[in-house]
Amino acid sequence: MAMKAVIKGGDGGGGCMVVVAHVLAVAATAMVLVWCVHFRGGLALRSHNKQLIFNTHPVLMVLGLVVLAAEAILSYRSLSIIVSSRDARKKVHLGLHAVGLALGGVGIYAVFKYHAEADIPNLYSLHSWIGIATISLYALHWLLAFLTFFFPGASHDTRRSAVPWHALLGLLVFALAVGNAQLGFLEKLTFLQAPPLRLSRYGAEALLVNFTALVVLLLGVAVVLATANVDSTKYTAM
Amino acid sequence: MAMKAVIKGGDGGGGCMVVVAHVLAVAATAMVLVWCVHFRGGLALRSHNKQLIFNTHPVLMVLGLVVLAAEAILSYRSLSIIVSSRDARKKVHLGLHAVGLALGGVGIYAVFKYHAEADIPNLYSLHSWIGIATISLYALHWLLAFLTFFFPGASHDTRRSAVPWHALLGLLVFALAVGNAQLGFLEKLTFLQAPPLRLSRYGAEALLVNFTALVVLLLGVAVVLATANVDSTKYTAM
Numbered sequence: 001m002a003m004k005a006v007i008k009g010g011d012g013g014g015g016c017m018v019v020v021a022h023v024l025a026v027a028a029t030a031m032v033l034v035w036c037v038h039f040r041g042g043l044a045l046r047s048h049n050k051q052l053i054f055n056t057h058p059v060l061m062v063l064g065l066v067v068l069a070a071e072a073i074l075s076y077r078s079l080s081i082i083v084s085s086r087d088a089r090k091k092v093h094l095g096l097h098a099v100g101l102a103l104g105g106v107g108i109y110a111v112f113k114y115h116a117e118a119d120i121p122n123l124y125s126l127h128s129w130i131g132i133a134t135i136s137l138y139a140l141h142w143l144l145a146f147l148t149f150f151f152p153g154a155s156h157d158t159r160r161s162a163v164p165w166h167a168l169l170g171l172l173v174f175a176l177a178v179g180n181a182q183l184g185f186l187e188k189l190t191f192l193q194a195p196p197l198r199l200s201r202y203g204a205e206a207l208l209v210n211f212t213a214l215v216v217l218l219l220g221v222a223v224v225l226a227t228a229n230v231d232s233t234k235y236t237a238m
Numbered sequence: 239m240a241m242k243a244v245i246k247g248g249d250g251g252g253g254c255m256v257v258v259a260h261v262l263a264v265a266a267t268a269m270v271l272v273w274c275v276h277f278r279g280g281l282a283l284r285s286h287n288k289q290l291i292f293n294t295h296p297v298l299m300v301l302g303l304v305v306l307a308a309e310a311i312l313s314y315r316s317l318s319i320i321v322s323s324r325d326a327r328k329k330v331h332l333g334l335h336a337v338g339l340a341l342g343g344v345g346i347y348a349v350f351k352y353h354a355e356a357d358i359p360n361l362y363s364l365h366s367w368i369g370i371a372t373i374s375l376y377a378l379h380w381l382l383a384f385l386t387f388f389f390p391g392a393s394h395d396t397r398r399s400a401v402p403w404h405a406l407l408g409l410l411v412f413a414l415a416v417g418n419a420q421l422g423f424l425e426k427l428t429f430l431q432a433p434p435l436r437l438s439r440y441g442a443e444a445l446l447v448n449f450t451a452l453v454v455l456l457l458g459v460a461v462v463l464a465t466a467n468v469d470s471t472k473y474t475a476m
Contacts, residue, residue, distance in 0.1 A: 124439035126424045126448050130455070164468045172459065179417040186364045186421050190428045201362035210364050217368070221410065230402045 017226035018077050024219040025067045031212040032062045039205045045110060050118040057111040058184060061131075064103030065138065065177040066216055070223045072096035073174060077226065094150060097142055104135050127183040134176040141166075141173055171227060178220030185213040255464035256315050262457035263305045269450040270300045277443045283348060288356040295349040296422060299369075302341030303376065303415040304454055308461045310334035311412060315464065332388060335380055342373050365421040372414040379404075379411055409465060416458030423451040 036043060036055040043059060044052035071078070075093045076086075083089050108131065115122050123129065148154045148162050189209045192199040199205060274281060274293040281297060282290035309316070313331045314324075321327050346369065353360050361367065386392045386400050427447045430437040437443060 121439055124444065126420060126427070126451050129448060129452070130420070168466055168468060172462065175413065179420060182364060182368070182417060182421055183424050187424060187428060189364070190425060194432050201359055206362065210367060213364050214367070224410065228406055230406060 015077070017222050018074050021070055021074055021219060021222040021226055022078070024215055024222055025070050028062055028212065028215045028219055029067050031208065031215060032059055035205070035208050035212060039208065045113070050114055053110055053117065054114040057107050057114070058181075058188070060103045060107030060110065061177075061184065062181060062216060064100040064105075064107060065135070066181055066219065068096050068100030068103065069138075069174055069177060070219055072100060073170065073223055074226060090149070094142075094146065101135075101138055101142055104138070108132075108135060125187060127180060127187050130176065130180045130183065134173065134180050137173045138177070141170055145170075167227070171224060174223065175220060178216060181216050182213050185209050185216075253315070255460050256312050259308055259312055259457055259460040259464055260316070262453055262460055263308050266300055266450065266453045266457055267305050269446065269453060270297055273443070273446055273450060277446065283351070288352055291348055291355065292352040295345050295352070296426070298341045298345030298348065299415075299422065300419060300454060302338040302343075302345060303373070304419055304457065306334050306338030306341065307376075307412055307415060308457055310338060311408065311461055312464060328387070332380075332384065339373070339376055339380055342376070346370075346373060363425060365418060365425050368414065368418045368421065372411065372418050375411045376415070379408055383408075405465070409462060412461065413458060416454060419454050420451050423447050423454075 036059050040051060040055050041049065042052050043056045045056060047053060072093050075096060076089050079089050079092060083092070112122060114120070123132070145166055149159060149166070153159070154162065189199070189206060191197075193201055193206070274297050278289060278293050279287065280290050281294045283294060285291060310331050313334060314327050317327050317330060321330070350360060352358070361370070383404055387397060387404070391397070392400065427437070427444060429435075431439055431444070
């Protein structure tokens with residue numbers, strides 16, 4: 001009596017959504033850069049202008065835990081035409097996630113450095129709590145997957161049992177990253193709209209930040225839909 | 239070569255997660271009530287104290303679009319022992335979602351009424367944008383499901399094809415509601431921590447709001463895990 005939608009951890013399916021996801025990934029990267037460079041003054045890890053240190057945080061988090069993570073999740077499908085070896089695509093999947101995780105790590109370092117130098121307290125907001133949980137789960141998930149599927153690698157049966165859990169829990173961690181990016185955009189814009197800056201609520205920068213957040217959200221939805229493969233042919237009706 | 243995790247729209251599976259979800263649903267309801275009644279002064283739809291009108295918004299949104307929506311999603315499984323008729327459980331599923339949607343509608347009315355009476359602009363924040371999109375998608379999804387599965391009802395084949403999409407897209411709308419609740423808790427707490435109230439960043443109320451948000455988030459994860467049924471026995475390994 002089960003009616004099923006399927007989350008696939010393997011090849012094939014969702015071709016249209018993969019293209020949509022790539023376009024949204026490029027758009028999200030461009031938009032967060034325009035915001036932080038054009039509207040907020042640029043990026044730096046060392047500067048007398050502490051805001052520039054903060055600015056590296058949203059750029060690296062979006063690039064690492066959302067854009068590269070999305071490309072890593074989709075890499076089995078994206079590369080199926082140009083990279084015929086499944087083993088090579090597995091290394092791309094693993095490598096993109098590792099680079100994404102590293103960029104996310106630097107992005108979190110940047111915001112702690114900004115807080116320290118601008119005398120702002122740490123870890124009081126929901127965004128920071130969920131952020132620490134998300135990057136910790138991301139790192140743990142990567143490590144367990146590396147040990148299970150890459151080196152030293154578990155037995156064939158264990159790998160077979162682990163794959164759907166890997167796909168489902170990996171998507172959940174990715175959804176947390178996408179959701180927490182929403183929290184970050186909202187939190188920063190709320191600060192900018194409060195005194196002393198009092199940024200216009202309907203101005204160009206406010207609209208850019210909200211639309212960047214929406215593009216990140218739609219990217220998350222596209223990745224889930226590209227990964228889900230609805231197949232109802234075998235099941236009974238409701 | 240597909241490795242699959244399955245989202246089930248039907249009966250059975252995830253028993254432990256269903257119990258966890260019920261407990262988290264009760265906790266989320268109690269916590270948002272303690273926050274809005276004990277810390278924020280109570281609930282009202284008419285009052286000289288406009289904050290009381292606002293307070294009905296988080297309570298009704300959490301109760302409607304998160305707690306009742308979660309119970310509606312899980313109702314096929316929760317009630318499988320005490321309600322033997324599948325048709326009766328379908329009516330409970332439909333009815334709980336209808337009540338959840340109605341409470342959500344009153345919750346959105348409350349926040350617009352608060353804005354009007356307290357002279358606060360509407361629809362500038364990411365929370366409000368995603369909120370309007372979410373309740374619109376929720377209503378559309380409910381209506382399409384009513385027409386397809388209940389009255390007048392589509393053909394057997396159409397219903398069979400529609401069920402996995404109904405389950406997947408329904409879970410996506412639920413995830414949007416859970417994520418947007420996070421945005422709402424963060425936005426309101428950020429306002430309360432700014433001048434003039436300057437609520438303590440690590441005080442009892444701040445911790446309660448953040449933990450309420452986390453309980454809502456964990457409820458969302460529990461519903462997804464209770465609905466997903468990982469079955470890898472038929473599939474090849476990575």
